[in-house]
Amino acid sequence: MAFDYEQYLRPGKLPHIWCPGCGHGIVMKGLLRAIDRCGLQKNNTAIVSGTGCASRLPGYVDFNTLHTAHGRAAAFATGIKMAKPEMDVLVVGGDGDGIAIGGNHFIHACRRNIDMTYVLMNNYIYGMTGGQFSPCTPTGDRTSTTPYGNPDPIFDVAKLAIGAGATFVARTTAFHATQIDKLITAGLRHKGMAVIEVLDDCPTAFGRHNKFRSVVEMMKRLKDIAVPTQAASQMSPDQLRGKILTGILHQEEKPEYCEQYQQVIARAQAAAKF
Amino acid sequence: MNNPKVEVIEDYCKGCSICVEFCPTDVFEMVGFVARVVRPEACTRCMLCELRCPDFAVKVY
Numbered sequence: 001m002a003f004d005y006e007q008y009l010r011p012g013k014l015p016h017i018w019c020p021g022c023g024h025g026i027v028m029k030g031l032l033r034a035i036d037r038c039g040l041q042k043n044n045t046a047i048v049s050g051t052g053c054a055s056r057l058p059g060y061v062d063f064n065t066l067h068t069a070h071g072r073a074a075a076f077a078t079g080i081k082m083a084k085p086e087m088d089v090l091v092v093g094g095d096g097d098g099i100a101i102g103g104n105h106f107i108h109a110c111r112r113n114i115d116m117t118y119v120l121m122n123n124y125i126y127g128m129t130g131g132q133f134s135p136c137t138p139t140g141d142r143t144s145t146t147p148y149g150n151p152d153p154i155f156d157v158a159k160l161a162i163g164a165g166a167t168f169v170a171r172t173t174a175f176h177a178t179q180i181d182k183l184i185t186a187g188l189r190h191k192g193m194a195v196i197e198v199l200d201d202c203p204t205a206f207g208r209h210n211k212f213r214s215v216v217e218m219m220k221r222l223k224d225i226a227v228p229t230q231a232a233s234q235m236s237p238d239q240l241r242g243k244i245l246t247g248i249l250h251q252e253e254k255p256e257y258c259e260q261y262q263q264v265i266a267r268a269q270a271a272a273k274f
Numbered sequence: 275m276n277n278p279k280v281e282v283i284e285d286y287c288k289g290c291s292i293c294v295e296f297c298p299t300d301v302f303e304m305v306g307f308v309a310r311v312v313r314p315e316a317c318t319r320c321m322l323c324e325l326r327c328p329d330f331a332v333k334v335y
């Protein structure tokens with residue numbers, strides 16, 4: 001049966017601003033299905049973003065939402081969670097926002113293992129500002145600022161999150177719509193920092209520079225490059241070249257930051273003999 | 275269960291063709307800049323079109 005997205009959308013906001021075929025809309029729908037499945041309450045949920053096309057998402061959804069300065073979403077979200085640890089806190093945003101200008105906030109939120117769910121829409125480009133390259137633009141690809149091919153190696157978002165200390169890290173693509181809500185659901189249920197990277201498409205900026213003539217071609221590419229982690233264990237390095245692993249890539253239990261901080265407060269109060 | 279009903283909200287559709295291309299039973303066709311339901315009887319209610327439409331424009335009942 002048709003899912004009732006309207007119950008979670010602010011009235012009168014559709015059609016949204018995203019270009020035809022932009023995957024951000026697919027991710028927003030997956031996020032709402034996950035929120036529904038986990039039974040999060042509107043008044044107890046905060047959805048925070050920075051700046052960019054992906055970061056427009058909170059404007060459409062009927063929760064406590066915060067649209068902040070470019071790259072600062074994780075910092076604002078940390079503040080909310082520290083002040084109100086009982087709230088469910090989500091961060092949404094793009095690769096430019098979270099991994100370029102906001103990379104510092106991103107790694108430190110991972111390091112602290114603060115209990116929030118970060119959905120990172122990685123379309124390998126600064127979509128909003130005209131298609132400049134980001135730290136996630138594949139080496140050799142063309143953007144408006146790398147017209148002869150990008151010389152930089154990429155940041156692998158999932159590996160960066162794992163290395164920095166996030167305790168739940170997963171990846172999927174905008175093509176794999178059912179996996180988006182499954183992984184976000186698992187991330188929401190995990191206690192600690194959960195990062196869900198969604199490889200996304202930006203037909204307008206990335207597609208134009210890299211000879212993807214249509215949205216459908218970009219979607220087919222996402223379908224072709226994704227390999228579930230279970231299948232990957234049966235494949236040779238040759239077969240895995242150019243592919244990306246999808247599914248839950250990492251999960252562990254570690255002390256959660258707000259709980260650790262509560263203990264500091266308790267020790268400080270005991271020392272002050274309140 | 276009753277027969278599936280597939281609906282495209284034309285005011286929301288931006289004509290990306292995702293539903294047209296990936297419906298396993300070719301229920302949609304592009305007509306000008308919007309998707310149209312042309313073979314509703316072929317729908318198996320797999321829900322893929324509704325899940326993948328970036329614009330909240332497809333509903334399957």
Ligand SMILES: Cc1ncc(C[n+]2csc(CCOP(=O)(O)OP(=O)(O)O)c2C)c(N)n1
Pocket residue numbers: 051052053054055070093094095096097098123125126127128129134202
């Ligand atoms: C401090 C600051 N620097 C630069 C900008 C310009 N700016 C706005 S969005 C953006 C990039 C967004 O890229 P990304 O987060 O990947 O989102 P996308 O548009 O690709 O979804 C930039 C550089 C800004 N708004 N603020």
Ligand code: SF4
Pocket residue numbers: 017018019021022023024053054123127128201202203204205206
């Ligand atoms: S510019 Fe790219 S990221 Fe921004 S809305 Fe358009 S397709 Fe999406």
Ligand code: SF4
Pocket residue numbers: 021282286287288289290291292293294308309326327328329330331332
């Ligand atoms: S997927 Fe949605 S926006 Fe794209 S053509 Fe179909 S109905 Fe229109």
Ligand code: SF4
Pocket residue numbers: 278280296297298299300301302316317318319320321322323324334
């Ligand atoms: S539900 Fe499945 S079969 Fe029916 S129109 Fe959508 S994609 Fe096609």
Ligand SMILES: [Mg+2]
Pocket residue numbers: 094095096121122123124125126127134
């Ligand atoms: Mg981007």
